Amino acid sequence: MRTHAAPAPFRILVVEDDDTIGRHLESGLRGNGYAPAWSRTGAGALTEAAQSRYDVLLLDLGLPDMDGLDVARQLRARFPDLLILILTARTDDIDVIAGLDAGADDYLVKPFSLTVLLARLRAHLRRRTIASPPQEPVRAGDVVIDVIARRCTVQDQEIELRPKEFELLAVLARNAGEAVSRETLMAEVWDENWFGSTKTLDVTMAGLRRRLTDVMVRPNGVSPPYRMPRITTLRGHGYRLELE
Missing domain, CATH: 1.10.10.10 (Winged helix-like DNA-binding domain superfamily/Winged helix DNA-binding domain)
Incomplete structure (x- = not known):
């Protein structure tokens, strides 16, 4: 009897310095079939991303050692296919624009529910995995x-x-x-x-x-x-x- 290996779970790098939010995200993502890793600093995130391949970056902007926007810019330049979702308490248009300009694909305003985050992830990842027919310019x-x-x-x-x-x-x-x-x-x-x-x-x-x-x-x-x-x-x- 032939068996098929289950697809590998999407790997998600969580960059969040708040212990409560970080633990909640890590456990919630793992409980929903993802493979998360958690970094509390921007420098740690850059090191982790250089050592292992990730599909998704969940990035808090208010990090203790560097601006989250700088992390987004560096990782977007190094990994063009990385899905970047910014987690932020900043709601002004200029802050949202800055995040998207830094290379983010989407953003979530704190506080947000795990249900909403999971729905956003499913939406983005589904669009990336569905094959589309060739299209002329x-x-x-x-x-x-x-x-x-x-x-x-x-x-x-x-x-x-x-x-x-x-x-x-x-x-x-x-x-x-x-x-x-x-x-x-x-x-x-x-x-x-x-x-x-x-x-x-x-x-x-x-x-x-x-x-x-x-x-x-x-x-x-x-x-x-x-x-x-x-x-x-x-x-x-x-x-x-x-x-x-």
């Missing part, structure tokens, strides 16, 4: 979105986008000229069963717009002759990608 004016290579270029100039910014632009570009609802964007870019705040969408959209605008800014004040798409907000509904 999508064009929006002079912008080319190559989904397979995960590259966004304008006349061979690379546009650096965060993972969710890239996916958001790809969805909008595939539906260029059409209204796309917030619910559709949350379902396609995050998860169809998403039940949390959609503030992540707003912050990610703002970052995407900023990066597209930055392509047109030159120190000499002369904008290059690119045909760039414009994202229009449809109040009460969603967004529409339009070509200039």
Whole structure:
């Protein structure tokens, strides 16, 4: 009789200096089939990540030895496929933007329940493990979105986008000229069963717009002759990608 080995559990590195929260996360994750490790400092997390492979990083920003954003930046640069979820008590838009700019895929505001964290993890990991059929590059004016290579270029100039910014632009570009609802964007870019705040969408959209605008800014004040798409907000509904 042939037996099949069970898939290895996802490995999660928890970076949290609060003993109560750290122990709660470690035991809760292990009890739900994950393989967690716990570090109380940023330096410890960097060392641990260099020694072992992890699928997910749960990162507190208020660490005793270094800024959690620096940890996120360093690990994102070294491990592009690492799923990074920030755990923070900071709720201002500027703090959320800073976290996403540092390379985070998502964030949870403290206090949060273990149930919500587990749901977010399942949503993100499910999207990463489901195979999708090959997709041809999508064009929006002079912008080319190559989904397979995960590259966004304008006349061979690379546009650096965060993972969710890239996916958001790809969805909008595939539906260029059409209204796309917030619910559709949350379902396609995050998860169809998403039940949390959609503030992540707003912050990610703002970052995407900023990066597209930055392509047109030159120190000499002369904008290059690119045909760039414009994202229009449809109040009460969603967004529409339009070509200039």
